Amino acid sequence: MPSTSDSAPCQVLAASPARRVSVDPQGPVLVEGPVEIVLGDGTVARSDRFMVAVCTCRRGRTYPWCDTSHRPRDRAASPPEEGNP
DSSP: OOOOOSOSOOOOOOOOOOOOEEEOTTSOEEEESSEEEEOTTSOEEEEOSSEEEEOSSSOSTTTTBOOOTTSOOOOOOOOOOTTOO
């Protein structure tokens, strides 16, 4: 727990509603929006959606948002080739 060693009064910040964050070990981090993410280079990515998926693998095409583009696509069984019995 943080403590202060001086006798100056602590500033009290206005309480803001907490954001709910859901972590899936196999997938993205889900955050109730709107959301602003500050990237490593200082740019800010913003989403006004009610829920956003934040990429944790950094392989998606729309980083920092998860678009599942990195996941392999499973195709249904291939149709038989014509001419083969």
